[in-house]
Amino acid sequence: MDTIELLVPAGDMDKLKTALRFGADAVYVGGQQFGLRAAAGNFNLDQLSQAVDLTHDQGKRIYLTLNAYLRPDDFDELDDYLEALRPLGTDGYIVSDPGVLQRIKQVDPRREIHLSTQVNTTNGYSCRFWQQQGVDRLNLARELNLEEIRQIRSLSDIELEVFVHGAMCVAYSGRCLLSTALTARSANEGACAQPCRWNYALVEETRPGQYFPIEEDGRGTYIMNSRDLCLLDQVPDLIRAGVNSLKIEGRMKTLYYVAAVTRVYRAAIDAFLADPAGYQFDPAWREELDKVSHRPYTTDYLPTDDAAVHAEDSRYRRTHDFIGVVRQVEEGRVLIEGRNRFKVGDEIELIGPKMCQHRFVVAPCEDEAGQPVATIQPNARVWLPFEGAVGVGDLLRREKDQPGWVSSGPAGQ
8 A cells, every 4th residue: 555656647748747746646648649639738759758857857657648549550650659759768658459559569568558448447357368468557447346346456466547536438438439420530549529518409300400409407418428537535445445546537637627636636645545544534625626627526437326417417517717827936926827817806725735725815916027917817927926835836726706707718627
């Protein structure tokens, strides 16, 4: 239990720095080829080299996603890419396709291989099989319950990784053909259009053009939406069950999501490891997760006591807006890079690693030229008076129900 890894998504360099600062033991990133998040801010080779150096300088680990399913004509390009990746020194590759696994063993045999959840590993005998193929770690299928994870651990000594937080697909461990069928964009090749989030209606064959909504409210029903996974309460049980790595989903989520979720799971893991017998769950941790935009949380992929898909699950619950990042610290003031609009007189909150947070009222600000600023717009940089513990990379947020609240950020922050 001394080596539990908290594995955090890093969609770009800024998010990688944030993940490391807020408590990740390891990060996973995408390159510009063969990952499953084509729309994320993926790393080119130079950026990936910088990311590896930055991560290793902090004594942490970095894994690269190569988890797309490849077609026959892709493998020459894969071999060239692996040759270019080999000297960069990533700690491992995350793969799904057995053909990709085989090519890695040929081209870059010293690299660790982690098997993605898309492979749908659901039993210990499969773990043994993959271990014999040279796999070092398995991300178990999301459909498993705790007792099944315990059984798998008893049959195999391979490293086990489990998703503990984030969005889920209505598909078997994320393997979905719906996007391909409707848009010709393959989820299994990194280009999912997320059609399970769309609004659907029925059309009767003899009445073309007449749409009959399947509705539980006036907005219609998002019939395939799942809830968001949240296993914060189960962290001690997963560690006791022999899981080696707890993984957070979200390479396409925002900087605020990465920071807020990472620091909560960091706090829970550290509290348990420090005193397993006396561990107590802190309700403030769950309150923090509720301040991140999310669909209703669930502890199971497919709960047995309640359906996992409801019309109301399509609504993101959002209580706070991410409004800025601390870019520089001087005595008595901080330089803020705005992300959403806020103004002098607003009550806001600064959050940092180790569950550090300060609530205060925005005092009169100045821009970098020394001119007074009453309203801070997205992308503006202003000097904000501040006294207290603060560091570069800390974040600012604001409750959305304050008078004059304006949100210009994405729904899935």
